[in-house]
Each structure stands twice: as structure tokens, then as C-alpha cells.
Amino acid sequence: MDDMRIGFPASLACGVVLVAGCSFSFSAGGNAVQRTTVEQQVGDQLAAKVGQRPKAVVCPDDLKAEQGATTRCQLEANDGSKLGLTATVTSVNGSDVNFDIQVDNK
Secondary structure, eight states, X not given: OHHHHHHHHHHHHHXXXXXXXXXXXXXXXXXXXXXXXXXXXXXXXXXXXXXXXXXXXXXXXXXXSSTTOEEEEEEEOTTSOEEEXXXXXEEEETTEEEEEEEEOOO
């Protein structure tokens, strides 16, 4: 068990490089991507890249559907360690919104 708790943050850190370049596309259905959608997609991508889902991903706000718009979120590993991340809109095409995520190094 201890190996898993220690291993997850290391895996998470390795996954940062992989996730940082990921782009997500969603229909915004208005002028923003709902925070719950951002949270879900971040968790899904981390699970796919590092093989474990974070304990939680929490974003305080929706992500505005405007190129360059950002929202800061926090992810929590299963061992309780926390990392910040930024979701940034890279393009908007009608109701489709593309965004990248960048997980903090520390």
C-alpha cells in the first residue's frame, strides 16, 4: 500500500508532461465549458495517462469559451498531496471549445 501512495505522485508528475499537451474539445452550449466538465476530463485524461484516477479535481469556475481564457483547478492524489493546474482555451469554433491543461510542477 505505501508503495502505491508514494508511487502515485511520481506517476502523476510523469503524467504532467503527457497531459500538458492534451487538447479537449466540447460543445459549450453557451459561453462557457462547465467546471464539472473540465474536472471530469482532467480526471479522465490523468487516469488514461498514468493508470490511476486522482482522488479529486476541483475547479472553482466554469471555463469561458474565449480563446486564451483560463481557470485554475486543483487536483488531489489518493495520498492527499495536491497540485494546481491551469486549463486554457486554445480555440473556439462555434459551440466547440478546445482547451489544454498544464499541471504545475510542484
